[in-house]
Amino acid sequence: MESRVELFARIRRDARVEGLSVRALAVRHGVHRRTVRQALVSAEPPERKPRRRVSRKLESFKPSIDVMLVEDTTAPRKQRHTARRVLARLIEEHGAGDLSYSTVRDYVRVRRAEIDVESGRRVEVFVPQEHAPGAEAEVDFGEVWVVLDGVKTKCHMFVYRLSHSGKAVHRVYPTQAQEAFLEGHIDAFTALGGVPTKHIRYDNLTAAVTSVVFGQGRQRVENDRWVLFRSHYGFDAFYCQPGITGAHEKGGVEGEVGRFRRNRLSPMPVVASLEELNNRIRVWEAEDDGRRINDRIRTVGQDFDTEQPHLAPLPAETFDPGLVLTPRVDRSSMITVRMVKYSVPARFIGRKVRVSLRASEIVVFDGRTVVARHQRITVKHGQSVQLDHYLEVLRTKPGAFPGSTALARAREAGSFTNAHEAFWAASRRVNGDADGTRELIDVLLLHRFMHADDIQAGISAALGVGAVSADVVAVEARRHATEHLNSNQGRTAEDLAAVGGSTSDRHSDDHRGGHGAEHVQRVVSLTQRRLMDPAAVIAGLPPDSRPIPTVNSYDELLAKRSSANSAITS
Known part of the structure:
Protein backbone atom coordinates (compact mmCIF):
# COMPACT_ATOMS: atom_id res chain seq x y z
CA MET A 1 0.00 0.00 0.00
CA GLU A 2 1.36 3.43 -1.01
CA SER A 3 2.25 5.74 1.84
CA ARG A 4 1.23 9.39 2.00
CA VAL A 5 4.88 10.42 1.71
CA GLU A 6 5.19 8.57 -1.63
CA LEU A 7 1.88 10.07 -2.84
CA PHE A 8 3.07 13.60 -2.02
CA ALA A 9 6.36 12.93 -3.84
CA ARG A 10 4.59 11.83 -7.06
CA ILE A 11 2.20 14.83 -6.94
CA ARG A 12 5.12 17.24 -6.53
CA ARG A 13 7.06 15.54 -9.37
CA ASP A 14 4.13 15.74 -11.83
CA ALA A 15 3.55 19.37 -10.93
CA ARG A 16 7.26 20.16 -11.38
CA VAL A 17 7.86 18.19 -14.60
CA GLU A 18 4.54 18.46 -16.45
CA GLY A 19 3.18 21.66 -14.95
CA LEU A 20 -0.28 20.18 -14.35
CA SER A 21 -2.97 22.18 -12.58
CA VAL A 22 -4.36 21.35 -9.15
CA ARG A 23 -7.54 19.93 -10.73
CA ALA A 24 -5.55 17.77 -13.18
CA LEU A 25 -3.29 16.49 -10.43
CA ALA A 26 -6.33 15.61 -8.29
CA VAL A 27 -7.90 13.67 -11.14
CA ARG A 28 -4.66 11.84 -12.04
CA HIS A 29 -3.94 10.70 -8.49
CA GLY A 30 -7.54 10.22 -7.34
CA VAL A 31 -7.34 12.56 -4.37
CA HIS A 32 -9.08 15.71 -3.18
CA ARG A 33 -7.76 19.06 -4.38
CA ARG A 34 -7.07 19.92 -0.70
CA THR A 35 -4.58 17.04 -0.59
CA VAL A 36 -2.89 18.32 -3.78
CA ARG A 37 -2.49 21.78 -2.29
CA GLN A 38 -0.99 20.25 0.90
CA ALA A 39 1.52 18.31 -1.20
CA LEU A 40 2.54 21.41 -3.15
CA VAL A 41 3.09 23.36 0.08
CA SER A 42 5.20 20.73 1.91
CA ALA A 43 6.77 17.38 1.06
CA GLU A 44 5.89 16.10 4.55
CA PRO A 45 2.22 15.16 4.96
CA PRO A 46 0.49 16.89 7.87
CA GLU A 47 -0.45 14.76 10.85
CA ARG A 48 -3.97 13.50 10.78
CA LYS A 49 -6.17 14.64 13.61
CA PRO A 50 -7.40 11.75 15.72
CA ARG A 51 -11.02 10.97 15.16
CA ARG A 52 -13.10 11.88 18.15
CA ARG A 53 -16.14 9.76 18.61
CA VAL A 54 -19.15 11.68 19.78
CA SER A 55 -21.74 9.78 21.74
CA ARG A 56 -25.09 11.48 21.34
CA LYS A 57 -26.53 9.34 24.13
CA LEU A 58 -23.95 10.59 26.65
CA GLU A 59 -24.55 14.31 26.13
CA SER A 60 -27.54 14.53 28.49
CA PHE A 61 -25.70 12.67 31.26
CA LYS A 62 -22.44 14.65 31.24
CA PRO A 63 -23.58 17.17 33.90
CA SER A 64 -24.44 14.31 36.27
CA ILE A 65 -21.04 12.69 35.69
CA ASP A 66 -19.29 15.99 36.33
CA VAL A 67 -21.09 16.33 39.68
CA MET A 68 -19.80 12.89 40.75
CA LEU A 69 -16.24 13.72 39.72
CA VAL A 70 -16.33 17.08 41.53
CA GLU A 71 -17.45 15.27 44.71
CA ASP A 72 -14.43 13.00 44.34
CA THR A 73 -12.05 15.94 44.78
CA THR A 74 -12.89 16.02 48.50
CA ALA A 75 -13.68 12.33 49.05
CA PRO A 76 -11.22 9.78 50.55
CA ARG A 77 -8.95 8.29 47.92
CA LYS A 78 -10.28 4.76 48.31
CA GLN A 79 -13.92 5.91 48.11
CA ARG A 80 -13.87 7.81 44.83
CA HIS A 81 -16.00 6.88 41.84
CA THR A 82 -14.67 4.42 39.33
CA ALA A 83 -16.01 4.46 35.79
CA ARG A 84 -17.97 1.31 36.55
CA ARG A 85 -19.55 2.93 39.62
CA VAL A 86 -20.42 6.06 37.62
CA LEU A 87 -22.24 3.91 35.04
CA ALA A 88 -24.07 2.01 37.80
CA ARG A 89 -25.32 5.27 39.34
CA LEU A 90 -26.42 6.61 35.97
CA ILE A 91 -28.49 3.46 35.42
CA GLU A 92 -29.95 3.51 38.94
CA GLU A 93 -30.66 7.24 39.24
CA HIS A 94 -31.21 8.35 35.62
CA GLY A 95 -32.28 5.23 33.77
CA ALA A 96 -29.26 5.33 31.42
CA GLY A 97 -29.63 1.72 30.34
CA ASP A 98 -28.43 2.37 26.77
CA LEU A 99 -24.99 3.66 27.77
CA SER A 100 -22.00 1.38 27.30
CA TYR A 101 -19.17 1.04 29.78
CA SER A 102 -16.50 2.06 27.24
CA THR A 103 -18.32 5.31 26.49
CA VAL A 104 -18.50 6.29 30.16
CA ARG A 105 -14.90 5.12 30.81
CA ASP A 106 -13.43 7.26 28.01
CA TYR A 107 -15.28 10.36 29.18
CA VAL A 108 -14.39 9.85 32.87
CA ARG A 109 -10.69 9.41 32.06
CA VAL A 110 -10.46 12.76 30.29
CA ARG A 111 -12.90 14.74 32.40
CA ARG A 112 -11.45 13.66 35.77
CA ALA A 113 -8.04 15.11 34.86
CA GLU A 114 -9.65 18.38 33.73
CA ILE A 115 -11.68 18.71 36.94
CA ASP A 116 -8.59 18.03 39.07
CA VAL A 117 -6.77 20.90 37.37
CA GLU A 118 -9.82 23.22 37.61
CA SER A 119 -10.18 22.51 41.35
CA GLY A 120 -6.51 23.28 42.01
CA ARG A 121 -5.57 19.79 43.07
CA ARG A 122 -1.88 18.91 42.83
CA VAL A 123 -1.10 16.73 39.86
CA GLU A 124 1.72 14.19 40.35
CA VAL A 125 4.54 14.62 37.87
CA PHE A 126 7.31 12.02 37.75
CA VAL A 127 10.71 13.54 37.11
CA PRO A 128 13.41 11.22 35.67
CA GLN A 129 16.29 10.67 38.11
CA GLU A 130 19.99 9.92 37.74
CA HIS A 131 21.70 7.67 40.31
CA ALA A 132 25.44 7.81 40.82
CA PRO A 133 27.31 4.47 40.68
CA GLY A 134 27.45 2.73 44.05
CA ALA A 135 25.44 5.41 45.83
CA LEU A 311 30.59 0.46 46.63
CA ALA A 312 31.90 0.84 50.17
CA PRO A 313 33.85 -2.22 51.43
CA LEU A 314 32.30 -4.77 53.76
CA PRO A 315 33.28 -4.70 57.46
CA ALA A 316 35.78 -7.31 58.63
CA GLU A 317 33.45 -8.80 61.25
CA THR A 318 30.23 -10.56 60.31
CA PHE A 319 26.90 -9.62 61.86
CA ASP A 320 24.64 -12.29 63.35
CA PRO A 321 21.23 -11.62 61.77
CA GLY A 322 19.40 -13.91 64.17
CA LEU A 323 17.10 -12.86 66.97
CA VAL A 324 18.84 -13.84 70.22
CA LEU A 325 16.73 -15.89 72.65
CA THR A 326 17.60 -17.81 75.83
CA PRO A 327 15.12 -20.69 76.29
CA ARG A 328 15.55 -23.38 78.94
CA VAL A 329 16.10 -27.01 77.93
CA ASP A 330 13.28 -29.24 79.18
CA ARG A 331 13.45 -32.86 80.43
CA SER A 332 13.05 -34.14 76.87
CA SER A 333 16.20 -32.26 75.87
CA MET A 334 14.09 -29.84 73.81
CA ILE A 335 13.83 -26.07 73.61
CA THR A 336 10.73 -24.16 72.50
CA VAL A 337 11.23 -21.33 69.99
CA ARG A 338 8.20 -19.58 68.48
CA MET A 339 5.91 -22.48 69.49
CA VAL A 340 8.16 -25.06 67.82
CA LYS A 341 10.33 -27.61 69.65
CA TYR A 342 13.96 -28.29 68.70
CA SER A 343 16.30 -30.87 70.25
CA VAL A 344 19.68 -30.07 71.82
CA PRO A 345 22.35 -32.38 73.32
CA ALA A 346 21.06 -34.08 76.46
CA ARG A 347 23.84 -32.69 78.67
CA PHE A 348 22.11 -29.28 78.59
CA ILE A 349 18.87 -30.47 80.25
CA GLY A 350 17.76 -27.94 82.84
CA ARG A 351 20.09 -25.21 81.56
CA LYS A 352 19.44 -22.06 79.53
CA VAL A 353 21.08 -21.90 76.12
CA ARG A 354 21.58 -19.03 73.68
CA VAL A 355 19.65 -19.38 70.44
CA SER A 356 20.11 -17.38 67.23
CA LEU A 357 16.74 -17.47 65.44
CA ARG A 358 17.47 -16.86 61.75
CA ALA A 359 15.32 -16.73 58.64
CA SER A 360 15.88 -20.32 57.54
CA GLU A 361 17.57 -21.96 60.53
CA ILE A 362 18.13 -21.79 64.27
CA VAL A 363 21.58 -22.12 65.81
CA VAL A 364 22.08 -23.10 69.47
CA PHE A 365 25.22 -21.94 71.30
CA ASP A 366 26.96 -22.90 74.51
CA GLY A 367 29.08 -19.83 74.98
CA ARG A 368 30.69 -19.37 71.56
CA THR A 369 30.45 -23.04 70.59
CA VAL A 370 27.67 -24.22 68.26
CA VAL A 371 26.01 -27.25 69.87
CA ALA A 372 22.96 -27.66 67.62
CA ARG A 373 21.69 -26.45 64.26
CA HIS A 374 18.19 -27.01 62.81
CA GLN A 375 16.30 -25.96 59.72
CA ARG A 376 13.66 -23.49 60.87
CA ILE A 377 10.09 -24.81 61.09
CA THR A 378 7.27 -22.31 60.58
CA VAL A 379 4.37 -24.66 61.40
CA LYS A 380 3.16 -24.11 64.96
CA HIS A 381 3.67 -27.00 67.39
CA GLY A 382 6.11 -28.69 65.01
CA GLN A 383 9.22 -30.61 66.08
CA SER A 384 12.77 -31.04 64.84
CA VAL A 385 14.59 -33.90 66.56
CA GLN A 386 18.15 -35.07 65.83
CA LEU A 387 19.22 -38.57 66.86
CA ASP A 388 22.76 -37.46 67.68
CA HIS A 389 21.52 -35.37 70.61
CA TYR A 390 20.26 -38.48 72.50
CA LEU A 391 23.04 -41.01 71.88
CA GLU A 392 24.67 -40.76 75.33
CA VAL A 393 21.29 -41.24 77.02
CA LEU A 394 20.31 -44.11 74.74
CA ARG A 395 23.60 -45.86 75.44
CA THR A 396 22.57 -46.20 79.08
CA LYS A 397 18.96 -46.92 78.12
CA PRO A 398 19.23 -49.08 74.99
CA GLY A 399 15.69 -50.37 75.43
CA ALA A 400 14.33 -46.89 74.60
CA PHE A 401 16.14 -46.78 71.27
CA PRO A 402 13.78 -48.80 68.98
CA GLY A 403 10.68 -46.72 69.72
CA SER A 404 12.33 -43.32 70.08
CA THR A 405 11.09 -40.29 68.14
CA ALA A 406 14.70 -39.43 67.29
CA LEU A 407 15.15 -42.77 65.48
CA ALA A 408 11.89 -42.31 63.57
CA ARG A 409 12.96 -38.84 62.39
CA ALA A 410 16.40 -40.12 61.40
CA ARG A 411 14.79 -42.84 59.28
CA GLU A 412 12.51 -40.28 57.63
CA ALA A 413 15.45 -38.00 56.85
CA GLY A 414 17.52 -40.88 55.47
CA SER A 415 20.42 -40.38 57.87
CA PHE A 416 19.71 -43.79 59.47
CA THR A 417 20.51 -45.90 56.41
CA ASN A 418 20.02 -49.52 55.41
CA ALA A 419 23.63 -50.16 56.41
CA HIS A 420 22.84 -49.05 59.96
CA GLU A 421 19.76 -51.28 59.98
CA ALA A 422 21.79 -54.30 58.80
CA PHE A 423 24.51 -53.70 61.40
CA TRP A 424 21.92 -53.34 64.16
CA ALA A 425 20.18 -56.58 63.21
CA ALA A 426 23.47 -58.51 63.06
CA SER A 427 24.70 -56.99 66.31
CA ARG A 428 21.54 -57.93 68.21
CA ARG A 429 21.70 -61.44 66.83
CA VAL A 430 25.29 -61.90 68.08
CA ASN A 431 25.46 -59.67 71.18
CA GLY A 432 21.86 -59.61 72.35
CA ASP A 433 19.37 -56.71 72.23
CA ALA A 434 20.97 -54.44 74.83
CA ASP A 435 24.64 -54.92 73.99
CA GLY A 436 23.89 -55.10 70.26
CA THR A 437 22.11 -51.74 70.44
CA ARG A 438 25.03 -50.25 72.37
CA GLU A 439 27.40 -51.35 69.58
CA LEU A 440 25.15 -49.57 67.07
CA ILE A 441 25.13 -46.41 69.19
CA ASP A 442 28.94 -46.48 69.30
CA VAL A 443 28.89 -46.62 65.49
CA LEU A 444 26.50 -43.64 65.38
CA LEU A 445 28.86 -41.71 67.66
CA LEU A 446 31.56 -42.10 64.98
CA HIS A 447 29.56 -39.70 62.78
CA ARG A 448 30.63 -36.82 64.98
CA PHE A 449 34.20 -36.92 63.72
CA MET A 450 34.20 -39.12 60.61
CA HIS A 451 32.68 -38.76 57.15
CA ALA A 452 29.37 -40.56 56.58
CA ASP A 453 30.65 -42.29 53.41
CA ASP A 454 33.64 -43.67 55.31
CA ILE A 455 31.43 -45.04 58.08
CA GLN A 456 29.13 -46.59 55.48
CA ALA A 457 32.13 -48.34 53.94
CA GLY A 458 33.31 -49.39 57.41
CA ILE A 459 29.96 -50.98 58.22
CA SER A 460 29.92 -52.87 54.93
CA ALA A 461 33.48 -54.14 55.47
CA ALA A 462 32.75 -55.21 59.04
CA LEU A 463 29.62 -57.09 58.05
CA GLY A 464 31.56 -58.67 55.21
CA VAL A 465 33.96 -60.33 57.62
CA GLY A 466 31.28 -61.22 60.16
CA ALA A 467 32.38 -58.63 62.72
CA VAL A 468 29.68 -56.58 64.45
CA SER A 469 31.90 -54.39 66.57
CA ALA A 470 32.07 -50.59 66.59
CA ASP A 471 35.85 -50.82 66.89
CA VAL A 472 36.06 -52.82 63.66
CA VAL A 473 33.79 -50.29 61.92
CA ALA A 474 36.04 -47.45 63.12
CA VAL A 475 39.21 -49.18 61.85
CA GLU A 476 37.66 -50.00 58.48
CA ALA A 477 36.20 -46.50 58.12
CA ARG A 478 39.57 -44.93 58.86
CA ARG A 479 41.21 -47.29 56.35
CA HIS A 480 38.62 -46.34 53.70
CA ALA A 481 39.27 -42.64 54.32
CA THR A 482 43.02 -43.14 54.01
CA GLU A 483 42.71 -45.08 50.74
CA HIS A 484 40.74 -42.28 49.16
CA LEU A 485 42.93 -39.36 50.13
CA ASN A 486 45.21 -39.72 47.11
CA SER A 487 42.30 -39.40 44.70
CA ASN A 488 41.44 -35.97 46.20
CA GLN A 489 37.73 -36.43 45.52
CA GLY A 490 36.54 -33.18 47.04
CA ARG A 491 37.79 -33.96 50.55
CA THR A 492 38.15 -30.86 52.67
CA ALA A 493 40.59 -30.07 55.45
CA GLU A 494 37.83 -30.92 57.95
CA ASP A 495 37.43 -34.34 56.35
CA LEU A 496 41.17 -34.97 56.61
CA ALA A 497 41.21 -33.95 60.23
CA ALA A 498 38.29 -36.29 60.90
CA VAL A 499 40.34 -39.37 59.99
CA GLY A 500 43.36 -38.23 62.01
CA GLY A 501 46.53 -36.38 61.09
CA SER A 502 47.07 -33.15 59.21
CA THR A 503 46.73 -32.35 55.53
CA SER A 504 50.51 -32.08 55.15
CA ASP A 505 51.01 -35.52 56.77
CA ARG A 506 48.70 -37.10 54.24
CA HIS A 507 50.27 -35.47 51.24
CA SER A 508 53.70 -36.65 52.42
CA ASP A 509 52.54 -40.22 51.80
CA ASP A 510 51.34 -39.57 48.27
CA HIS A 511 54.72 -40.36 46.65
CA ARG A 512 55.29 -43.71 48.39
CA GLY A 513 53.57 -45.42 45.56
CA GLY A 514 52.00 -48.59 46.82
CA HIS A 515 49.10 -47.43 48.93
CA GLY A 516 46.44 -47.51 46.27
CA ALA A 517 47.39 -50.84 44.71
CA GLU A 518 48.59 -52.66 47.84
CA HIS A 519 46.33 -55.50 49.00
CA VAL A 520 45.16 -54.79 52.54
CA GLN A 521 44.06 -57.66 54.79
CA ARG A 522 40.77 -56.84 56.43
CA VAL A 523 40.24 -57.01 60.16
CA VAL A 524 38.59 -60.23 61.35
CA SER A 525 37.08 -60.64 64.80
CA LEU A 526 38.10 -64.24 65.61
CA THR A 527 35.96 -64.42 68.73
CA GLN A 528 32.81 -63.40 66.93
CA ARG A 529 33.77 -65.58 63.95
CA ARG A 530 34.05 -68.61 66.24
CA LEU A 531 30.67 -67.88 67.86
CA MET A 532 28.77 -67.20 64.62
CA ASP A 533 27.25 -69.74 62.28
CA PRO A 534 30.13 -70.98 60.05
CA ALA A 535 27.86 -70.71 57.00
CA ALA A 536 27.60 -66.96 57.55
CA VAL A 537 31.37 -66.39 57.70
CA ILE A 538 32.77 -65.00 54.42
CA ALA A 539 36.22 -63.99 55.61
CA GLY A 540 37.89 -66.47 53.33
CA LEU A 541 39.56 -68.38 56.18
CA PRO A 542 39.40 -72.21 56.53
CA PRO A 543 36.91 -73.60 59.05
CA ASP A 544 38.22 -73.57 62.62
CA SER A 545 37.58 -77.04 64.06
CA ARG A 546 39.77 -76.66 67.14
CA PRO A 547 38.06 -76.97 70.52
CA ILE A 548 37.52 -73.86 72.52
CA PRO A 549 40.45 -73.36 74.95
CA THR A 550 39.84 -74.23 78.60
CA VAL A 551 41.67 -73.65 81.90
CA ASN A 552 40.96 -77.10 83.40
CA SER A 553 44.69 -77.93 83.59
CA TYR A 554 45.33 -74.78 85.56
CA ASP A 555 42.49 -75.66 87.88
CA GLU A 556 44.26 -79.01 88.65
CA LEU A 557 47.43 -77.12 89.58
CA LEU A 558 45.43 -74.87 91.88
CA ALA A 559 43.94 -77.94 93.55
CA LYS A 560 47.39 -79.50 94.10
CA ARG A 561 48.70 -76.22 95.54
CA SER A 562 45.76 -76.04 97.91
CA SER A 563 46.50 -79.62 99.14
CA ALA A 564 50.18 -78.84 99.72
CA ASN A 565 49.33 -75.77 101.76
CA SER A 566 46.96 -77.81 103.93
CA ALA A 567 49.68 -80.41 104.64
CA ILE A 568 52.16 -77.74 105.69
CA THR A 569 49.64 -76.16 108.02
CA SER A 570 48.83 -79.42 109.73
Missing part, protein backbone atom coordinates in the same frame (compact mmCIF):
# COMPACT_ATOMS: atom_id res chain seq x y z
CA GLU A 136 21.89 4.09 46.22
CA ALA A 137 19.87 0.89 46.47
CA GLU A 138 16.25 -0.10 47.10
CA VAL A 139 14.74 -2.92 49.18
CA ASP A 140 11.30 -4.52 49.27
CA PHE A 141 9.47 -7.77 50.06
CA GLY A 142 7.07 -9.57 47.72
CA GLU A 143 4.79 -12.55 48.31
CA VAL A 144 5.45 -15.75 46.35
CA TRP A 145 3.87 -19.20 46.42
CA VAL A 146 6.08 -22.29 46.30
CA VAL A 147 5.31 -26.02 46.21
CA LEU A 148 7.60 -26.80 49.13
CA ASP A 149 8.17 -30.49 49.81
CA GLY A 150 4.86 -31.28 48.13
CA VAL A 151 2.85 -28.57 49.93
CA LYS A 152 1.70 -25.27 48.43
CA THR A 153 3.31 -22.72 50.74
CA LYS A 154 3.19 -18.94 50.98
CA CYS A 155 6.70 -17.48 51.22
CA HIS A 156 8.29 -14.04 51.06
CA MET A 157 10.88 -12.85 48.54
CA PHE A 158 13.43 -10.28 49.71
CA VAL A 159 14.65 -8.10 46.80
CA TYR A 160 17.66 -5.77 46.94
CA ARG A 161 18.32 -3.64 43.82
CA LEU A 162 21.16 -1.24 43.03
CA SER A 163 19.65 1.94 41.60
CA HIS A 164 22.39 2.69 39.05
CA SER A 165 22.94 -0.65 37.31
CA GLY A 166 19.70 -2.41 38.21
CA LYS A 167 21.64 -5.42 39.50
CA ALA A 168 19.35 -7.23 41.95
CA VAL A 169 19.60 -9.98 44.56
CA HIS A 170 16.54 -12.11 45.37
CA ARG A 171 16.13 -14.50 48.30
CA VAL A 172 13.03 -16.45 49.37
CA TYR A 173 12.34 -16.93 53.09
CA PRO A 174 9.47 -18.52 55.04
CA THR A 175 8.89 -15.23 56.84
CA GLN A 176 9.46 -11.49 56.43
CA ALA A 177 10.37 -10.93 60.06
CA GLN A 178 13.44 -8.97 61.08
CA GLU A 179 15.77 -11.98 60.92
CA ALA A 180 14.86 -12.51 57.24
CA PHE A 181 15.17 -8.77 56.60
CA LEU A 182 18.70 -8.65 58.03
CA GLU A 183 19.80 -11.95 56.50
CA GLY A 184 18.67 -10.73 53.08
CA HIS A 185 20.80 -7.61 53.44
CA ILE A 186 23.86 -9.62 54.46
CA ASP A 187 23.44 -12.03 51.55
CA ALA A 188 23.02 -9.12 49.13
CA PHE A 189 26.04 -7.20 50.47
CA THR A 190 28.15 -10.36 50.23
CA ALA A 191 26.95 -11.28 46.73
CA LEU A 192 27.58 -7.75 45.40
CA GLY A 193 30.79 -7.19 47.31
CA GLY A 194 29.97 -3.89 48.97
CA VAL A 195 27.51 -1.42 50.53
CA PRO A 196 25.93 1.73 48.96
CA THR A 197 27.70 4.91 49.99
CA LYS A 198 24.66 7.22 50.15
CA HIS A 199 21.52 5.39 51.31
CA ILE A 200 19.09 2.52 50.80
CA ARG A 201 15.42 3.25 50.14
CA TYR A 202 12.67 1.51 52.16
CA ASP A 203 8.98 1.70 52.76
CA ASN A 204 7.84 1.48 56.37
CA LEU A 205 8.69 -2.18 57.04
CA THR A 206 8.07 -3.21 60.63
CA ALA A 207 11.41 -5.03 60.60
CA ALA A 208 13.09 -1.62 60.64
CA VAL A 209 10.51 0.98 61.71
CA THR A 210 8.79 0.95 65.07
CA SER A 211 6.46 3.84 64.20
CA VAL A 212 5.93 6.58 61.61
CA VAL A 213 6.02 10.13 62.98
CA PHE A 214 3.22 11.75 60.99
CA GLY A 215 3.43 15.44 60.29
CA GLN A 216 7.25 15.43 60.50
CA GLY A 217 8.28 14.48 56.98
CA ARG A 218 10.28 11.28 56.74
CA GLN A 219 11.11 10.98 60.41
CA ARG A 220 10.76 7.43 61.76
CA VAL A 221 11.27 5.69 65.09
CA GLU A 222 13.65 2.81 64.31
CA ASN A 223 14.11 -0.27 66.46
CA ASP A 224 17.45 -0.67 68.22
CA ARG A 225 18.64 -3.81 66.42
CA TRP A 226 18.08 -2.17 63.02
CA VAL A 227 20.05 0.88 64.13
CA LEU A 228 22.87 -1.43 65.28
CA PHE A 229 22.83 -3.24 61.93
CA ARG A 230 23.01 0.03 59.94
CA SER A 231 25.84 1.26 62.12
CA HIS A 232 27.77 -2.00 61.65
CA TYR A 233 27.61 -1.85 57.84
CA GLY A 234 27.82 1.95 57.64
CA PHE A 235 24.84 3.05 55.51
CA ASP A 236 21.86 5.38 55.91
CA ALA A 237 18.16 4.60 55.41
CA PHE A 238 15.82 6.69 53.23
CA TYR A 239 12.15 6.11 54.10
CA CYS A 240 9.53 6.68 51.41
CA GLN A 241 6.22 8.42 52.00
CA PRO A 242 3.64 6.15 53.67
CA GLY A 243 1.11 4.37 51.51
CA ILE A 244 0.70 4.38 47.77
CA THR A 245 1.89 7.99 47.47
CA GLY A 246 5.44 6.86 48.20
CA ALA A 247 5.51 3.77 45.99
CA HIS A 248 7.07 5.65 43.05
CA GLU A 249 9.99 6.70 45.26
CA LYS A 250 11.35 3.17 44.99
CA GLY A 251 9.74 2.19 41.72
CA GLY A 252 12.82 0.29 40.55
CA VAL A 253 12.55 -2.43 43.16
CA GLU A 254 8.72 -2.45 42.97
CA GLY A 255 9.00 -3.30 39.28
CA GLU A 256 11.81 -5.81 39.91
CA VAL A 257 9.63 -7.79 42.33
CA GLY A 258 6.93 -8.20 39.70
CA ARG A 259 9.34 -8.85 36.82
CA PHE A 260 11.24 -11.60 38.62
CA ARG A 261 8.07 -13.21 39.95
CA ARG A 262 6.46 -13.30 36.50
CA ASN A 263 9.52 -14.47 34.58
CA ARG A 264 11.25 -16.80 37.05
CA LEU A 265 8.65 -17.98 39.57
CA SER A 266 5.76 -18.70 37.21
CA PRO A 267 4.57 -21.41 37.32
CA MET A 268 5.12 -22.07 41.00
CA PRO A 269 8.53 -23.68 41.55
CA VAL A 270 8.51 -27.20 42.96
CA VAL A 271 11.39 -27.72 45.41
CA ALA A 272 12.28 -29.85 48.40
CA SER A 273 13.63 -26.90 50.41
CA LEU A 274 14.03 -23.13 50.21
CA GLU A 275 17.79 -23.64 50.07
CA GLU A 276 17.31 -25.49 46.79
CA LEU A 277 15.13 -22.66 45.47
CA ASN A 278 17.64 -19.97 46.46
CA ASN A 279 20.40 -21.90 44.70
CA ARG A 280 18.28 -21.86 41.54
CA ILE A 281 17.72 -18.13 41.99
CA ARG A 282 21.48 -17.52 42.09
CA VAL A 283 21.76 -19.15 38.67
CA TRP A 284 18.88 -17.03 37.31
CA GLU A 285 20.49 -13.85 38.65
CA ALA A 286 23.68 -14.66 36.75
CA GLU A 287 21.61 -15.16 33.58
CA ASP A 288 19.85 -11.81 34.13
CA ASP A 289 23.21 -10.03 33.91
CA GLY A 290 22.80 -10.26 30.12
CA ARG A 291 19.45 -8.43 29.94
CA ARG A 292 18.94 -4.75 29.13
CA ILE A 293 16.63 -2.46 31.10
CA ASN A 294 14.27 -0.53 28.81
CA ASP A 295 16.31 1.27 26.15
CA ARG A 296 19.74 1.11 27.81
CA ILE A 297 22.68 0.36 25.55
CA ARG A 298 24.64 -1.62 28.13
CA THR A 299 23.50 -4.78 29.91
CA VAL A 300 22.87 -5.04 33.66
CA GLY A 301 26.11 -6.98 34.10
CA GLN A 302 28.16 -4.40 32.20
CA ASP A 303 26.73 -1.53 34.24
CA PHE A 304 27.36 -3.45 37.46
CA ASP A 305 31.01 -4.02 36.52
CA THR A 306 31.49 -0.24 36.44
CA GLU A 307 29.42 0.31 39.60
CA GLN A 308 30.93 -2.35 41.86
CA PRO A 309 34.25 -0.51 42.53
CA HIS A 310 32.26 2.48 43.85
